[in-house]
Amino acid sequence: MATSPVETVTTPADKAKLLGAGVFVVAAIAGFYALGKQGPLVQWGALLAGLALAAALFLVSESGRQLIGFARDSWREMKKVVWPTRKETLQMTGYVFAFVVVMALFLWLTDKTLEWALYDLILGWRK
Incomplete structure:
Protein backbone atom coordinates (compact mmCIF):
# COMPACT_ATOMS: atom_id res chain seq x y z
CA MET A 1 0.00 0.00 0.00
CA ALA A 2 1.54 3.29 -1.12
CA THR A 3 1.38 6.20 1.22
CA SER A 4 1.96 9.79 0.27
CA PRO A 5 4.66 11.57 2.23
CA VAL A 6 3.49 14.09 4.77
CA GLU A 7 5.24 17.40 4.30
CA THR A 8 6.00 19.35 7.41
CA VAL A 9 7.68 22.65 8.08
CA THR A 10 11.12 21.80 9.37
CA THR A 11 13.19 24.94 9.57
CA PRO A 12 12.71 27.41 12.42
CA ALA A 13 12.62 30.27 9.90
CA ASP A 14 9.67 28.69 8.08
CA LYS A 15 7.89 28.09 11.36
CA ALA A 16 8.42 31.73 12.28
CA LYS A 17 7.11 32.88 8.89
CA LEU A 18 3.97 30.78 9.21
CA LEU A 19 3.45 31.91 12.79
CA GLY A 20 3.91 35.53 11.68
CA ALA A 21 1.38 35.05 8.89
CA GLY A 22 -1.11 33.67 11.40
CA VAL A 23 -0.47 36.59 13.73
CA PHE A 24 -1.09 39.03 10.86
CA VAL A 25 -4.40 37.32 10.04
CA VAL A 26 -5.55 37.49 13.65
CA ALA A 27 -4.36 41.10 13.96
CA ALA A 28 -6.16 42.05 10.74
CA ILE A 29 -9.44 40.61 11.99
CA ALA A 30 -9.01 42.17 15.42
CA GLY A 31 -8.14 45.51 13.83
CA PHE A 32 -11.23 45.33 11.65
CA TYR A 33 -13.45 45.11 14.72
CA ALA A 34 -11.38 47.45 16.88
CA LEU A 35 -11.50 50.21 14.26
CA GLY A 36 -15.29 50.08 13.96
CA LYS A 37 -15.69 53.71 15.07
CA GLN A 38 -13.16 54.98 12.51
CA GLY A 39 -15.41 54.20 9.55
CA PRO A 40 -15.64 51.45 6.98
CA LEU A 41 -12.78 52.76 4.86
CA VAL A 42 -10.30 52.48 7.73
CA GLN A 43 -11.77 49.14 8.84
CA TRP A 44 -11.49 47.52 5.42
CA GLY A 45 -8.10 49.13 4.79
CA ALA A 46 -6.71 47.61 8.00
CA LEU A 47 -8.22 44.23 7.21
CA LEU A 48 -6.91 44.13 3.65
CA ALA A 49 -3.46 45.42 4.67
CA GLY A 50 -3.15 42.79 7.38
CA LEU A 51 -4.29 40.00 5.06
CA ALA A 52 -1.89 41.22 2.34
CA LEU A 53 1.00 41.16 4.82
CA ALA A 54 -0.01 37.67 5.95
CA ALA A 55 -0.20 36.45 2.35
CA ALA A 56 3.18 37.98 1.50
CA LEU A 57 4.80 36.39 4.54
CA PHE A 58 3.22 33.02 3.73
CA LEU A 59 4.32 33.14 0.08
CA VAL A 60 7.99 33.64 0.99
CA SER A 61 7.93 30.54 3.21
CA GLU A 62 8.69 27.06 1.89
CA SER A 63 4.99 26.13 2.01
CA ILE A 68 3.14 28.67 -6.09
CA GLY A 69 4.85 25.72 -7.80
CA PHE A 70 1.67 23.67 -7.57
CA ALA A 71 -0.35 26.54 -9.06
CA ARG A 72 2.11 26.86 -11.96
CA ASP A 73 1.98 23.13 -12.65
CA SER A 74 -1.81 23.17 -12.47
CA TRP A 75 -2.02 26.08 -14.91
CA ARG A 76 0.37 24.32 -17.29
CA GLU A 77 -1.80 21.18 -17.20
CA MET A 78 -4.94 23.28 -17.68
CA LYS A 79 -3.49 24.67 -20.91
CA LYS A 80 -3.16 21.10 -22.23
CA VAL A 81 -6.89 20.44 -21.93
CA VAL A 82 -8.66 20.09 -25.27
CA TRP A 83 -12.12 21.58 -24.88
CA PRO A 84 -14.99 20.23 -26.98
CA THR A 85 -16.40 22.31 -29.80
CA ARG A 86 -19.91 23.74 -29.65
CA LYS A 87 -21.16 21.00 -31.97
CA GLU A 88 -19.63 18.25 -29.82
CA THR A 89 -21.06 19.81 -26.67
CA LEU A 90 -24.56 19.99 -28.14
CA GLN A 91 -24.32 16.40 -29.39
CA MET A 92 -23.22 15.07 -26.01
CA THR A 93 -25.95 17.06 -24.26
CA GLY A 94 -28.50 15.57 -26.66
CA TYR A 95 -27.22 12.07 -25.95
CA VAL A 96 -27.53 12.66 -22.21
CA PHE A 97 -31.09 13.94 -22.52
CA ALA A 98 -32.05 11.01 -24.78
CA PHE A 99 -30.55 8.55 -22.31
CA VAL A 100 -32.43 10.16 -19.42
CA VAL A 101 -35.73 9.88 -21.31
CA VAL A 102 -35.09 6.23 -22.25
CA MET A 103 -34.06 5.40 -18.68
CA ALA A 104 -37.14 7.17 -17.26
CA LEU A 105 -39.41 5.18 -19.60
CA PHE A 106 -37.66 1.94 -18.68
CA LEU A 107 -38.00 2.59 -14.96
CA TRP A 108 -41.66 3.59 -15.36
CA LEU A 109 -42.38 0.46 -17.37
CA THR A 110 -40.56 -1.71 -14.81
CA ASP A 111 -42.49 -0.07 -11.95
CA LYS A 112 -45.85 -0.59 -13.65
CA THR A 113 -45.01 -4.20 -14.53
CA LEU A 114 -44.01 -4.99 -10.94
CA GLU A 115 -47.09 -3.17 -9.65
CA TRP A 116 -49.35 -5.23 -11.93
CA ALA A 117 -47.59 -8.49 -11.06
CA LEU A 118 -47.65 -7.93 -7.30
CA TYR A 119 -50.99 -6.24 -6.75
CA ASP A 120 -53.16 -7.80 -9.47
CA LEU A 121 -51.73 -11.27 -10.01
CA ILE A 122 -50.21 -12.26 -6.67
CA LEU A 123 -52.27 -10.33 -4.10
CA GLY A 124 -55.46 -10.04 -6.11
CA TRP A 125 -56.04 -6.41 -5.17
CA ARG A 126 -58.06 -4.85 -7.96
CA LYS A 127 -58.10 -1.13 -8.20
Whole structure:
Protein backbone atom coordinates (compact mmCIF):
# COMPACT_ATOMS: atom_id res chain seq x y z
CA MET A 1 0.00 0.00 0.00
CA ALA A 2 1.54 3.29 -1.12
CA THR A 3 1.38 6.20 1.22
CA SER A 4 1.96 9.79 0.27
CA PRO A 5 4.66 11.57 2.23
CA VAL A 6 3.49 14.09 4.77
CA GLU A 7 5.24 17.40 4.30
CA THR A 8 6.00 19.35 7.41
CA VAL A 9 7.68 22.65 8.08
CA THR A 10 11.12 21.80 9.37
CA THR A 11 13.19 24.94 9.57
CA PRO A 12 12.71 27.41 12.42
CA ALA A 13 12.62 30.27 9.90
CA ASP A 14 9.67 28.69 8.08
CA LYS A 15 7.89 28.09 11.36
CA ALA A 16 8.42 31.73 12.28
CA LYS A 17 7.11 32.88 8.89
CA LEU A 18 3.97 30.78 9.21
CA LEU A 19 3.45 31.91 12.79
CA GLY A 20 3.91 35.53 11.68
CA ALA A 21 1.38 35.05 8.89
CA GLY A 22 -1.11 33.67 11.40
CA VAL A 23 -0.47 36.59 13.73
CA PHE A 24 -1.09 39.03 10.86
CA VAL A 25 -4.40 37.32 10.04
CA VAL A 26 -5.55 37.49 13.65
CA ALA A 27 -4.36 41.10 13.96
CA ALA A 28 -6.16 42.05 10.74
CA ILE A 29 -9.44 40.61 11.99
CA ALA A 30 -9.01 42.17 15.42
CA GLY A 31 -8.14 45.51 13.83
CA PHE A 32 -11.23 45.33 11.65
CA TYR A 33 -13.45 45.11 14.72
CA ALA A 34 -11.38 47.45 16.88
CA LEU A 35 -11.50 50.21 14.26
CA GLY A 36 -15.29 50.08 13.96
CA LYS A 37 -15.69 53.71 15.07
CA GLN A 38 -13.16 54.98 12.51
CA GLY A 39 -15.41 54.20 9.55
CA PRO A 40 -15.64 51.45 6.98
CA LEU A 41 -12.78 52.76 4.86
CA VAL A 42 -10.30 52.48 7.73
CA GLN A 43 -11.77 49.14 8.84
CA TRP A 44 -11.49 47.52 5.42
CA GLY A 45 -8.10 49.13 4.79
CA ALA A 46 -6.71 47.61 8.00
CA LEU A 47 -8.22 44.23 7.21
CA LEU A 48 -6.91 44.13 3.65
CA ALA A 49 -3.46 45.42 4.67
CA GLY A 50 -3.15 42.79 7.38
CA LEU A 51 -4.29 40.00 5.06
CA ALA A 52 -1.89 41.22 2.34
CA LEU A 53 1.00 41.16 4.82
CA ALA A 54 -0.01 37.67 5.95
CA ALA A 55 -0.20 36.45 2.35
CA ALA A 56 3.18 37.98 1.50
CA LEU A 57 4.80 36.39 4.54
CA PHE A 58 3.22 33.02 3.73
CA LEU A 59 4.32 33.14 0.08
CA VAL A 60 7.99 33.64 0.99
CA SER A 61 7.93 30.54 3.21
CA GLU A 62 8.69 27.06 1.89
CA SER A 63 4.99 26.13 2.01
CA GLY A 64 4.17 29.25 -0.01
CA ARG A 65 6.80 28.43 -2.61
CA GLN A 66 5.38 24.90 -2.90
CA LEU A 67 1.90 26.37 -3.34
CA ILE A 68 3.14 28.67 -6.09
CA GLY A 69 4.85 25.72 -7.80
CA PHE A 70 1.67 23.67 -7.57
CA ALA A 71 -0.35 26.54 -9.06
CA ARG A 72 2.11 26.86 -11.96
CA ASP A 73 1.98 23.13 -12.65
CA SER A 74 -1.81 23.17 -12.47
CA TRP A 75 -2.02 26.08 -14.91
CA ARG A 76 0.37 24.32 -17.29
CA GLU A 77 -1.80 21.18 -17.20
CA MET A 78 -4.94 23.28 -17.68
CA LYS A 79 -3.49 24.67 -20.91
CA LYS A 80 -3.16 21.10 -22.23
CA VAL A 81 -6.89 20.44 -21.93
CA VAL A 82 -8.66 20.09 -25.27
CA TRP A 83 -12.12 21.58 -24.88
CA PRO A 84 -14.99 20.23 -26.98
CA THR A 85 -16.40 22.31 -29.80
CA ARG A 86 -19.91 23.74 -29.65
CA LYS A 87 -21.16 21.00 -31.97
CA GLU A 88 -19.63 18.25 -29.82
CA THR A 89 -21.06 19.81 -26.67
CA LEU A 90 -24.56 19.99 -28.14
CA GLN A 91 -24.32 16.40 -29.39
CA MET A 92 -23.22 15.07 -26.01
CA THR A 93 -25.95 17.06 -24.26
CA GLY A 94 -28.50 15.57 -26.66
CA TYR A 95 -27.22 12.07 -25.95
CA VAL A 96 -27.53 12.66 -22.21
CA PHE A 97 -31.09 13.94 -22.52
CA ALA A 98 -32.05 11.01 -24.78
CA PHE A 99 -30.55 8.55 -22.31
CA VAL A 100 -32.43 10.16 -19.42
CA VAL A 101 -35.73 9.88 -21.31
CA VAL A 102 -35.09 6.23 -22.25
CA MET A 103 -34.06 5.40 -18.68
CA ALA A 104 -37.14 7.17 -17.26
CA LEU A 105 -39.41 5.18 -19.60
CA PHE A 106 -37.66 1.94 -18.68
CA LEU A 107 -38.00 2.59 -14.96
CA TRP A 108 -41.66 3.59 -15.36
CA LEU A 109 -42.38 0.46 -17.37
CA THR A 110 -40.56 -1.71 -14.81
CA ASP A 111 -42.49 -0.07 -11.95
CA LYS A 112 -45.85 -0.59 -13.65
CA THR A 113 -45.01 -4.20 -14.53
CA LEU A 114 -44.01 -4.99 -10.94
CA GLU A 115 -47.09 -3.17 -9.65
CA TRP A 116 -49.35 -5.23 -11.93
CA ALA A 117 -47.59 -8.49 -11.06
CA LEU A 118 -47.65 -7.93 -7.30
CA TYR A 119 -50.99 -6.24 -6.75
CA ASP A 120 -53.16 -7.80 -9.47
CA LEU A 121 -51.73 -11.27 -10.01
CA ILE A 122 -50.21 -12.26 -6.67
CA LEU A 123 -52.27 -10.33 -4.10
CA GLY A 124 -55.46 -10.04 -6.11
CA TRP A 125 -56.04 -6.41 -5.17
CA ARG A 126 -58.06 -4.85 -7.96
CA LYS A 127 -58.10 -1.13 -8.20
